[in-house]
Amino acid sequence: xxxxxxxxxxxxxxxxxxxxxxxxxxxxxxxxxxxxxxxxxxxxxxxxxxxxxxxxxxxxxxxxxxxxxxxxxxxxxxxxxxxxxxxxxxxxxxxxxxxxxxxxxxxxxxxxxxxxxxxxxxxxxxxxxxxxxxxxxxxxxxxxxxxxxxxxxxxxxxxxxxxxxxxxxxxxxxxxxxxxxxxxxxxxxxxxxxxxxxxxxxxxxxxx
Amino acid sequence: xxxxxxxxxxxxxxxxxxxxxxxxxxxxxxxxxxxxxxxxxxxxxxxxxxxxxxxxxxxxxxxxxxxxxxxxxxxxxxxxxxxxxxxxxxxxxxxxxxxxxxxxxxxxxxxxxxxxxxxxxxxxxxxxxxxxxxxxxxxxxxxxxxxxxxxxxxxxxxxxxxxxxxxxxxxxxxxxxxxxxxxxxxxxxxxxxxxxxxxxxxx
Ligand SMILES: [Zn+2]
Ligand SMILES: [Zn+2]
Numbered sequence: 001x002x003x004x005x006x007x008x009x010x011x012x013x014x015x016x017x018x019x020x021x022x023x024x025x026x027x028x029x030x031x032x033x034x035x036x037x038x039x040x041x042x043x044x045x046x047x048x049x050x051x052x053x054x055x056x057x058x059x060x061x062x063x064x065x066x067x068x069x070x071x072x073x074x075x076x077x078x079x080x081x082x083x084x085x086x087x088x089x090x091x092x093x094x095x096x097x098x099x100x101x102x103x104x105x106x107x108x109x110x111x112x113x114x115x116x117x118x119x120x121x122x123x124x125x126x127x128x129x130x131x132x133x134x135x136x137x138x139x140x141x142x143x144x145x146x147x148x149x150x151x152x153x154x155x156x157x158x159x160x161x162x163x164x165x166x167x168x169x170x171x172x173x174x175x176x177x178x179x180x181x182x183x184x185x186x187x188x189x190x191x192x193x194x195x196x197x198x199x200x201x202x203x204x205x206x207x208x
Numbered sequence: 209x210x211x212x213x214x215x216x217x218x219x220x221x222x223x224x225x226x227x228x229x230x231x232x233x234x235x236x237x238x239x240x241x242x243x244x245x246x247x248x249x250x251x252x253x254x255x256x257x258x259x260x261x262x263x264x265x266x267x268x269x270x271x272x273x274x275x276x277x278x279x280x281x282x283x284x285x286x287x288x289x290x291x292x293x294x295x296x297x298x299x300x301x302x303x304x305x306x307x308x309x310x311x312x313x314x315x316x317x318x319x320x321x322x323x324x325x326x327x328x329x330x331x332x333x334x335x336x337x338x339x340x341x342x343x344x345x346x347x348x349x350x351x352x353x354x355x356x357x358x359x360x361x362x363x364x365x366x367x368x369x370x371x372x373x374x375x376x377x378x379x380x381x382x383x384x385x386x387x388x389x390x391x392x393x394x395x396x397x398x399x400x401x402x403x404x405x406x407x408x409x410x411x
Contacts, residue, residue, distance in 0.1 A: 005226060162287060
């Protein structure tokens with residue numbers, strides 16, 4: 001196809017989000033003739049849902065980082081680790097590679113993900129003239145990397161399961177771990193609620 | 209049924225650009241002319257081959273969950289845990305929400321995904337689309353992002369490195385099973401169930 005692409009909605013059509021079937025556009029949810037799922041031209045209340053989930057995630061991000069994710073009780077002492085504490089531990093214990101990995105997935109990825117999603121939502125809301133192809137690319141990136149932030153939650157779960165030597169050393173999960181898990185889940189839900197087609201709907205079509 | 213002209217069209221899920229539905233051979237994918245995203249893809253493997261992978265993955269999943277991931281020795285003490293043991297430990301420590309989160313993302317959702325794929329692929333191989341086909345396929349697509357076997361596998365590696373300083377570690381049977389499961393799941397998950405709608409009439 002060499003002609004300028006038309007969006008399905010402006011051609012009076014809409015596509016099923018579950019199976020891709022194209023059908024006549026209706027404004028309310030209509031059942032898909034092929035798979036039976038509900039079809040709408042765009043995800044419902046996409047922006048407000050994205051904002052609600054994203055803002056909740058941002059608020060919870062503070063306790064997720066400040067509260068300990070893990071508590072180690074041994075014969076002599078009790079120590080509490082936050083996420084950044086884990087990064088520092090690996091850095092000093094001769095595993096800089098792991099320190100960088102944990103830093104990336106636990107700190108860099110969530111922050112970048114929330115920032116990018118915020119920028120995309122603002123772009124739609126205010127019609128910012130960002131390059132649309134790049135916006136979609138950023139959306140693919142955050143869709144792909146978001147799940148990896150769950151890493152620390154799994155590490156804590158395994159440590160809790162493994163280190164249960166009563167009297168010698170016992171590891172327990174701290175409140176920061178579940179807060180962090182919820183932040184990751186919320187950002188995944190926020191990304192899922194965001195409809196990237198909205199980026200192309202805004203009136204700034206001049207550059208195409 | 210819908211008009212056949214509708215069946216010849218498809219819209220980009222990421223920018224809504226309307227395209228003529230591209231005919232795809234196995235292993236091919238079509239890119240959107242407007243935003244560059246993948247518009248449609250057809251997996252390299254035929255549904256029957258994916259079915260074989262799913263059956264293998266179910267068995268590996270059972271092994272991965274039945275045996276300890278690692279054996280641990282600290283100063284004469286002996287420990288070890290299965291994945292479910294870790295979940296149970298979280299639960300009994302009063303961390304129920306975290307236990308649920310871990311159990312859901314590493315056990316429940318991956319297993320549901322595999323079981324559903326098994327049912328869907330069996331239906332397709334018999335060239336049938338029973339009433340549950342559509343709802344189940346939609347359910348798989350919804351829950352798929354929440355299965356995180358590969359992230360968990362990386363978590364196992366990180367935990368082992370973390371513990372290697374203070375304890376003697378013996379990799380358990382489940383460790384290898386999880387590594388294999390990660391590879392199998394990667395292959396299975398790259399098969400987007402949504403292309404089942406176009407099978408087998410594609411050929
Ligand atoms: Zn459909
Ligand atoms: Zn597109």
